[in-house]
Amino acid sequence: MQKTATLRHLLEETDRFITCVELVTSRGTLADRSGKRVLEMARILSADPRFDALSITDNPGGNPMITADALGTPLKEGGQEVIIHLSCKDFNRNGLLGQAWKLANGGFDNILTLSGDYPIAGYQGQAGGVFDIDSVGLLQLLADMNEGRIEDASPGRKPRPLKPTRFFLGAVVNNHKRLEAEVMPQYFKLAQKIRTGARFIINQIGYDARKQDELLKYMALHGLQVPVIANVFVLSGGVARFFHAGRIPGVEVTDELLAVAQKQAASPDKGRAFFLEFAAQQCAIAQGLGYRGAYLGGHIGAEEYGRILELAAQYGADDWRDFARQIRYSRPGEFFYFEEDPDTGLASAQVNQAYLDSKTPNGRRQAPLTYRINRQIHDRVFEPSKALFRLGAALSRKVEGGKLQKPLHTVEHALKIAAFDCRDCGDCSLPDIAYLCPESQCVKNQRNGPCGGTRQGKCEIGDKDCIWARAYDRLKACGQEEQMLGDAAVIKDAALQGTSAWANAFLQKDHRGKKKDSQ
Numbered sequence: 001m002q003k004t005a006t007l008r009h010l011l012e013e014t015d016r017f018i019t020c021v022e023l024v025t026s027r028g029t030l031a032d033r034s035g036k037r038v039l040e041m042a043r044i045l046s047a048d049p050r051f052d053a054l055s056i057t058d059n060p061g062g063n064p065m066i067t068a069d070a071l072g073t074p075l076k077e078g079g080q081e082v083i084i085h086l087s088c089k090d091f092n093r094n095g096l097l098g099q100a101w102k103l104a105n106g107g108f109d110n111i112l113t114l115s116g117d118y119p120i121a122g123y124q125g126q127a128g129g130v131f132d133i134d135s136v137g138l139l140q141l142l143a144d145m146n147e148g149r150i151e152d153a154s155p156g157r158k159p160r161p162l163k164p165t166r167f168f169l170g171a172v173v174n175n176h177k178r179l180e181a182e183v184m185p186q187y188f189k190l191a192q193k194i195r196t197g198a199r200f201i202i203n204q205i206g207y208d209a210r211k212q213d214e215l216l217k218y219m220a221l222h223g224l225q226v227p228v229i230a231n232v233f234v235l236s237g238g239v240a241r242f243f244h245a246g247r248i249p250g251v252e253v254t255d256e257l258l259a260v261a262q263k264q265a266a267s268p269d270k271g272r273a274f275f276l277e278f279a280a281q282q283c284a285i286a287q288g289l290g291y292r293g294a295y296l297g298g299h300i301g302a303e304e305y306g307r308i309l310e311l312a313a314q315y316g317a318d319d320w321r322d323f324a325r326q327i328r329y330s331r332p333g334e335f336f337y338f339e340e341d342p343d344t345g346l347a348s349a350q351v352n353q354a355y356l357d358s359k360t361p362n363g364r365r366q367a368p369l370t371y372r373i374n375r376q377i378h379d380r381v382f383e384p385s386k387a388l389f390r391l392g393a394a395l396s397r398k399v400e401g402g403k404l405q406k407p408l409h410t411v412e413h414a415l416k417i418a419a420f421d422c423r424d425c426g427d428c429s430l431p432d433i434a435y436l437c438p439e440s441q442c443v444k445n446q447r448n449g450p451c452g453g454t455r456q457g458k459c460e461i462g463d464k465d466c467i468w469a470r471a472y473d474r475l476k477a478c479g480q481e482e483q484m485l486g487d488a489a490v491i492k493d494a495a496l497q498g499t500s501a502w503a504n505a506f507l508q509k510d511h512r513g514k515k516k517d518s519q
């Protein structure tokens with residue numbers, strides 16, 4: 001059935017509460033059994049006018065699957081509005097640009113930009129993650145395509161502007177986190193994504209109405225005015241166990257919710273009626289709170305998605321308030337930006353007092369000495385307005401291409417290996433991340449804020465603390481955390497690998513210098 005309204009129209013020109021369903025792509029071609037099954041379900045959902053858009057994943061969970069556009073093409077040809085997920089884990093920026101041209105060529109406008117889960121499977125062993133750019137870098141690339149800022153720069157030819165694309169860009173946020181050092185960088189990154197070009201937001205799966213409410217209230221307080229669609233993932237006993245075990249990065253089911261799910265799963269219908277009702281209640285909460293739609297996902301069939309909408313349509317106008325009091329599965333000690341409203345159990349208008357106190361000079365912890373020293377050196381030497389910077393620039397120009405260039409670079413690298421585990425990328429992000437190296441300490445080389453995969457402050461891979469949670473703590477200790485991610489997107493220049501980052505900073509060849517040029 002031809003869907004008459006585009007997602008852009010629905011979100012930007014109407015105030016209708018919309019419904020999307022996430023389709024997880026399959027392994028193999030669409031002619032394989034699982035491919036046929038997904039396509040069949042997609043066709044049933046397409047024929048139902050209650051579903052406004054189908055959203056198609058890109059190698060979800062870091063697994064190899066058929067590409068989103070392969071499934072999206074027959075759906076689009078049938079008149080279905082689709083959202084294509086595009087992540088940075090499997091392609092470098094050239095690959096992503098190629099993918100983006102392919103999507104533009106195929107008439108796919110709605111793109112959900114993601115960094116992506118770290119690959120966990122692959123052909124003959126685990127695949128390596130690419131992460132040449134991150135979700136913010138990808139947003140910048142696609143926004144530049146929209147603005148006609150990408151040129152045809154074929155070798156030997158005068159660069160020619162390319163036709164602007166008309167992507168409707170989306171991004172994700174995950175505030176269902178326990179620690180302040182995870183939640184606040186997520187909010188800062190959200191603001192950066194919106195500044196960079198995100199026109200709609202889908203939040204990560206979570207089962208706490210207060211945190212759902214907090215996201216919208218935080219956005220309203222900070223002037224972040226884009227439509228947000230609420231993620232509603234339908235649980236089952238198995239899915240709850242899977243999430244509780246941390247098998248999907250950034251998605252959590254608490255002990256309490258797991259106990260509820262297990263109890264329901266033991267009933268004769270395996271909890272089916274309960275879990276569909278639970279999802280319908282989450283949809284009602286989302287609508288009541290002011291989300292612009294529900295983003296449904298789960299291991300269920302097309303009919304069950306329809307049943308969720310039927311149930312949601314039966315509720316009274318204020319029933320969502322009771323549901324919101326019940327669906328409150330946060331972890332003990334979880335950070336909230338706003339105080340709780342005792343009447344509703346949701347977010348009040350009052351910012352968390354303990355948080356505000358912790359931001360005062362008396363409330364702050366002390367930053368590590370090494371951080372303070374590095375910051376002092378940076379501010380005195382690497383700020384272009386400073387005399388030492390001009391001296392450094394003059395010396396770098398003198399040394400460039402001469403006999404001293406290599407030995408000086410060797411000394412610099414040795415010092416930086418000892419201090420930061422430097423990988424000699426030549427386009428240094430240490431000052432952006434409170435002197436933590438994303439090359440050596442972040443498996444996804446995230447230069448524009450944390451990915452959504454942290455768990456209690458730990459990295460999605462291994463057991464190290466996330467560098468962005470650490471950076472937040474360091475910056476907060478100096479009262480500078482609000483400036484985190486306040487600049488334009490950082491996109492590393494791979495051509496600088498193995499060259500002196502100091503010289504590149506002085507000669508303004510790195511991302512900081514380029515940013516200055518473009519201002």
Ligand code: SF4
Pocket residue numbers: 441442443444445446449450451452453454458459460461465466467468
């Ligand atoms: S260090 Fe943080 S941002 Fe980097 S991959 Fe781990 S969780 Fe994600």
